[in-house]
Amino acid sequence: MWEIGPILRALMRNKVGAVLIAIQMAVTMCIIVNAVHIIVERKALMARESGIDEANSFYITSTGFAPDFNEQVTVQEDLDMLRRLPGVVSAIQINAIPISGGGWSQGLQTEPGAEHDGAYTAVYMVDEQGLKALDVELIAGENFSPTDVRWRERSQSDWPDQTIITKAMAENLFPDLPYQEVVGKTVYINDIEPIIIKGIIDKLQAPWIGWDILENSMLSPEKTLFSSSRYLIRTEPGRMNELMPQVEEMLAESNKGRIIRDPTSMPDTRERSYRSHGAMIKMLTVVMVVLTLVTALGIVGLASFSVNRRRKQIGTRRALGASQGAILRYFMVENFLISSVGVLLGAALTVGLNIYLVQAFSLARIEWYYLPLGMAILWMVGQLAVLGPAKRAADIAPATATRTV
Amino acid sequence: MFSYYLRLAMLSIKRNPILSSLMVAAIALGIGACMTTITVNYIMSADPIPSKSDKLFYVQLDSWDPNNSADADEYSLPSQVTWTEATNLMRAKKAVRQSAMASSGAVIEPPGQDAKPYNASIRLAFTDFFPMFEVPFLYGAPWSHEQDQAREQVVVLSQETNDKIFGGENSVGNSLTIGGNVFTVVGVLKQWEPMPKFYDVTTGAFNEPEELYMPFLLKEELELPNGGNTNCWKTPDGEGFKAFLQSECINFQMWVELPDENAEAAYLDFLNSYAAEQKAMGRFQRPINNRLSDVMEWMEDQEVVADDARIMLWLSFMFLLVCLLNTIGLLLSKFTGKAAEIGLRRAVGASKGDLFMQHLVETGCIGLAGGLAGLGLAYLGLIGIGTLYGDFAKNMTSMDLTMVAVALGLALLSSIAAGLYPTWRACNIAPAGQLKSQ
Incomplete structure (x- = not known):
């Protein structure tokens, strides 16, 4: 189904890039989920009413x-x-x-x-x-x-x-x-x-x-x-x-x-x-946004690179009858597989960091649904980031197969 | 050779402008975030008086409630001392230098018709306060031990107060009405702003120092109000100011200067025998438990570094990690793209070591550029924190040369660490395979 077998075998031949992306996504998820957790906690504190007008x-x-x-x-x-x-x-x-x-x-x-x-x-x-x-x-x-x-x-x-x-x-x-x-x-x-x-x-x-x-x-x-x-x-x-x-x-x-x-x-x-709480919320928001951007750009960079390196193979596949959609799907599925490893690792890291924060700074434990939510968001970020390079790959003309380099 | 590698690095960086700027940006963001939080933590945990922070000791005595300890666990000590202890320990004079102190406030009526009266913060202390904490004087000098005992109405002004009231002139000898009493100015401080404000962290470790300094015993003489925190485990016996001073309420801090470990041990012995004496008089009903903490121990005990700052430090290090992983990935792509060129150079005689050096110079350049950009970002970050926290963080958001060096070092080190694996991979390309396809 969806050429998962070939994609996996291709990934195994060039593990390092994929592993890097996976770790990056894991750490990003760990930071984002814990940051959101802190933000939600602080917002709840700030929403308490004093009782006076x-x-x-x-x-x-x-x-x-x-x-x-x-x-x-x-x-x-x-x-x-x-x-x-x-x-x-x-x-x-x-x-x-x-x-x-x-x-x-x-x-x-x-x-x-x-x-x-x-x-x-x-x-x-x-x-x-x-x-x-x-x-x-x-x-x-x-x-x-x-x-x-x-x-x-x-x-x-x-x-x-x-x-x-x-x-x-x-x-x-x-x-x-x-x-x-x-x-x-x-x-x-x-x-x-x-x-x-x-x-x-x-x-x-x-x-x-x-x-x-x-x-x-x-x-x-x-x-x-x-x-x-x-x-x-x-x-x-x-x-x-x-x-x-x-x-x-x-x-x-x-x-x-x-x-x-x-x-x-x-x-x-x-x-x-409540200023320090407000400031913490703003700082964490900036960190989250910038971090997501960095990770997304990293994915774009590596995906573009791997597309460029495989121009000839892609051309060959197109010449042998693969549709543009199939090429697009190849890169999307590849990214999905890498992301999956990343977010699973990320879930473990997230819980680990949370346990540390609970012990060292007596923060509250995260709610369970933060994990699937965080995983879904990271999956989405990965898919969006790879969309550009994957589209460019799909645009490669079948005639490329006939040219050398 | 180095300048040749440098030239090659520049060429290579220019050839892939987008990839290169992506790498510089990633490193810059990571370094910027880290340096911002490191600076804040560095200032919060700084030694405010490095020359003698191990010779100054904060005194704590367990004079608390027989039924309850002063804080969470059984051995917790009250964080301040009572008036009785403050005056008894001062009278005993068992340390080289010692000062009990308290904060207070009063209305100043500046001389001149137009000047408006205003409320000023006061530090009550003994004269040893000034030499003990190395407080610099612009004009005049501290009051004398005799003036301490005679409870003379003398005052030392902070530089700002002197600027405000006397227009910055040497005001020693002038008189000033404080709280309705006429005081004589004996000294004016030079700008003095210890960070953290270690000598009294009760109401915030990064507050401004007080505006006026006057002899401690005037508290009793003029019935000056309590500043800071007042905690009582037992209500004063009787009414009035005297009853408060004789009560078990804590509102005072006690510092002593002890030159070495022997002196420290001797002073602790003295405290323990003092507590035993008080026990015999019916006070100090808890087990004898007294403590001397030097400046840094006391800062640790009082948790001067805010939790939020430490959380942000951890998160920013993880942020840097993500940025570095990003850089490793991008470098890998870049160097793999150069496989043909590397193969050619190997074939015409460059050794693996040469190539390794060459690429290390290239990553070093990228790291340095990222570090410089990161410094700029950290500067912006500190300004950002300054605006977010307002005057709380006023003194916490400046970088010194140490921090600049740390930033560049961190950038260089982390970028080279990030570059090691991609470089090693690039150098291990077999030249023959790469030349064939040409």
């Missing part, structure tokens, strides 16, 4: 320095001013920003005492407007009331006696209970200090995107007196860019005893936090 939120920092700077009064004035500003949906003072990289974590436990283990969570200190500003949904229990909110000094170490936690945190603390029943439970912070869970919110990510318990967050009803304040401002859709400079100027003008710095939008924060 990222497109319309930004934050800005206010640091007091003047000797007569009264932080408590300033924060209250700032919040009143911000909340009255047209276009602002809500504004809060907050100690840390989701997915920004910097924040505060605490352990919560269901039994009091240092000997018990707990679950860690990110802490966001917010007031009763926290849910609105963060755009999170209360799915059980109640929001903080204005009287729940207290002021926290810089080195104060005790906690308010109420908290709102994410659904993920509720499930982490009480794996056997449906989250609705977690409302009203007492948990302990700092080993022994009791806190009552007042409400559950749907989703809010911690500040550290590399954390394996990224979904664990708690809200604490507090405003802070840390000498530096951060305000998170949520605007009406589409008005963030217009309001950012306006807010910066307004705050800077209102009080000269502090500096207003680093207005940052949430889209910028996301881009910055």
Whole structure:
């Protein structure tokens, strides 16, 4: 069938070229499949949502320095001013920003005492407007009331006696209970200090995107007196860019005893936090494209060469009655056979590299269907690359057989 | 003879321009990819202070939770020390030089009506910091040991800060308001940017150095805020700043300079007896476990070279392998095409060795061309990485002469390795068979 016998025998007479192509395809497949695997993994990481209204939120920092700077009064004035500003949906003072990289974590436990283990969570200190500003949904229990909110000094170490936690945190603390029943439970912070869970919110990510318990967050009803304040401002859709400079100027003008710095939008924060993942995706894509090109050009080069060397034989076959299609098919089948060896070897290499990556860099294992997919793509690349030279071979005139050299 | 082979090589390269440029391009791509990733890894894993990286030691003590170790495994140590340890070890003065340190920040109010106040990063350290890490001074000098103890409000500025506030003039003796307190400038650093920023990698090994340096004990005096990471296994007993300093919270780094192995062993003994003392006072309830890591050990421990950079290094080497296989294939075709010519030269008296040399020169030329083009590509690649990573990679994307030499060497070596088999095959052609068909 399809002259596989003769093709194989011809290949055996000139093994080196074929072996080179096969190894090249194997290594190419190994790199491409693992690169795609890494890209898919990173894309999945980047697609995770923080839970807040990222497109319309930004934050800005206010640091007091003047000797007569009264932080408590300033924060209250700032919040009143911000909340009255047209276009602002809500504004809060907050100690840390989701997915920004910097924040505060605490352990919560269901039994009091240092000997018990707990679950860690990110802490966001917010007031009763926290849910609105963060755009999170209360799915059980109640929001903080204005009287729940207290002021926290810089080195104060005790906690308010109420908290709102994410659904993920509720499930982490009480794996056997449906989250609705977690409302009203007492948990302990700092080993022994009791806190009552007042409400559950749907989703809010911690500040550290590399954390394996990224979904664990708690809200604490507090405003802070840390000498530096951060305000998170949520605007009406589409008005963030217009309001950012306006807010910066307004705050800077209102009080000269502090500096207003680093207005940052949430889209910028996301881009910055995930930049290394984005960069890795781009680099791997470039590597994949260039590598495929190099391999394809290599196949074109070697195939052209072997066509040129066999001009006379091809002419003879044509003169003896082989059709153009038969010549075309010869080279396509030849390439298919070489590719087959290559992709089989490639499958083994791919798994090998993946095992190494899993061990050395704790990457995930590849899914099984990556292998047949990778093999199919490499087969296709091979066939496409050889098509040009094979067509040229088919165009060789039968009369070539009658000429010497 | 060599120049004759060179001429022949040029002729042969010109005769097959497409095949030749394909080979040069393949080598260039492989070398370009490799050099880009090698450079990034080389800079990430560079020794930031080669003259004494084996004499500087990072101190770790296990002051952690009796019920849990500081990290994954049982022998993990806390990565920083508490205020208590920092000040006790400084008081003991058992090393040749030593400095506890911390990062902080405060608002600077530059002199002059128009200048706007801004937030500056601060490194709190003892005076030994400067000679220990060979920090160069442009003006003035470090503060003295006495000023350390007296908690004097003195400050050393980085060159950029001095440029920004004092327009680059010698500002020693001037005063500067920092965090509402008046400081006296005692020194200005010359441009100093160790890569990685080995003395404190807590918030990133490739961050910029701080803008100001001031005596460590001012932390307590002026209640300066914590920079970097603060970790506590136990809440401070009581309220306020003093309670935090006396707590089991870690936020400080401790470095010592020890000239030789005896000194290192002696210092470790001292740490162990210190831990035993603390045990007797009811602290340090875990088994005694203290560690000294020299600079490179500490960089290794803190995994300064990013995983992504190492993955890309591996992938780029495989990329180079594909490019070389490609080149071998193309060279084979090319040399086989020259069979008749080789046969003729053999017949008129060239030895196999001569032919081998001739073709090696030819592959060498192709390799060198590929290497040069690859250097250009690597340069573009580094610019690309620079734009992709932004200021994270600002200091990571420049090539030095070593890297250029490595690139050309790698190109030459790999192209000759690729050329060996095709050349050997070409030289083994029997002349008679080739002459017949002519």
